[in-house]
Amino acid sequence: MKMLDFTTNLNSLGFEAGLSEVEKELLFLRSRSAGLTVSGCAHAVFVYELFRLLRKKLSAENGCTANTHLSVGILGGGHVGKQLAKLFLHSSDRKPCDINISTKRPETLGEISNIGVECYFDNIRLAKGADLLFLCVLPSHLPQVCSDIRCHLSSDCLVYSFTSAVPLNRLAMLLEHRFIIKPQYEFVACDDVTTIWLLHNQVSAALKHEEVLSASLPLSMNGGLFLDQRWxxxxxxxxxxxxxxxxxxxxxxxxxxxxxxxxxxxxxxxxxxxxxxxxxxxxxxxxxxxxxxxxxxxxxxxxxxxxxxxxxxxxxxxxxxxxxxxxxxx
Known part of the structure; x- marks a missing residue:
């Protein structure tokens, strides 16, 4: 006999049920965090794809169609680093071996390393081999990370920073490098749109939704997020x-x-x-x-x-x- 689950859709067991009125006013921070992760990862992968497509055209121009390889380095294996790596793997047919992740705890990335992504803790090795380097570290870790890698970046290696709390000029000084992109986002809480960012807890799954993909569009973002157009x-x-x-x-x-x-x-x-x-x-x-x-x-x-x-x-x-x-x- 099939048992009914009487707790399904029971509001009293939901996340918001135990929150005070003051705490409920802060719920928009969940949407903000999810929106920044989804949009930030999508925009980073878009930049990579533009580089890849142009590299392919440049190689054809030079009569060398085999030279289209681009190495991706992700520095930081936390939530953003993992989501970014998964989106890279799901959004095109690139080889997992083209992606390297350096993190203090590579043993936590078994799901990713098991399919061929190189995961280790060696920031210098990562910087030396990357055509595009994505910084996914906490602001407090950035000075040491920059000190580790700044002498090992090639002049045409694009550094793409997710570290929002560190100003761009400060980051350029720490890295002694000026080939850097650092998107600047603003968020305005709005109940009728911000919930779209919470459709899924995986970026690649969220971007399957037309509504989410449209909301992340760099030139006309909605869902409460806005991107500085100088990006x-x-x-x-x-x-x-x-x-x-x-x-x-x-x-x-x-x-x-x-x-x-x-x-x-x-x-x-x-x-x-x-x-x-x-x-x-x-x-x-x-x-x-x-x-x-x-x-x-x-x-x-x-x-x-x-x-x-x-x-x-x-x-x-x-x-x-x-x-x-x-x-x-x-």
Missing amino acids: VSAVLYALLNMCTAAELGSGKTLLLLNELFETKTFTYHSFVNSPSASDPNKPDDLFPWVSLVDAQTKETPLTDLVLRNKGLRDCISVLYYNVFSNLAEG
Whole structure:
């Protein structure tokens, strides 16, 4: 005889039942934490995918289709580090061996290491081998971590920081590195939208929902979260720097970036407005290397372009949706 569970959907046993009225006013912090984790991981994976796609185009340009490998380093194996690694594994067909995690307790990552992700405690090894390094450590650990790795980062290694409490300029000083992206989020509590972040406790599962994916869209976030739009400019300048590091002329660089986003928007002066800059009529000239710290703390030509050009924003959004389309299919 089948027994009925009388506790199912019983409000008195729910999480909120034992909270005082004052404590209930703080419930929005759960949505804030979940929203930051979901959006932060999604945006980080999106940046990786843009780098991967551009690396593929650069390799084809140089006649070397095999050189498309990008090594991912995740420094920190706590909640965010684990969720980020799982999203990397679920959002594309990348090989687990392309992902390395350095954490003080690698033995806690058995679920991830068993499928081929390299998990160990060696920050220097991680920094030396990473094309993209994701910082997922507590702010209190950051000074020591930066001291460990700053002499071992290649100049074109992109450092992507989840450590929100440490200002970007401070992080750049600690790392002695300026190829850094650090998203800045704001959260406004709103009962009718913030609950979408609590649909699942796994990022990859949450992003299968159209509502969650739409809420995380970098250029039009909702659900109470807002992303500083200079993040988009920094990502685009990072791609530009990638072409400069490959010694690709400005003409071909613009061609590849327009192809990547399926647009015709980008011109030389979309990125550079200095009168002393290289002549845009000389397509073999390299773009100057752009400090991503400046791109996130100052107004740039791209800041205005992204703000006023809806067509470009739509192209970026389509590419963002495409990155996670296989999650919905899985």
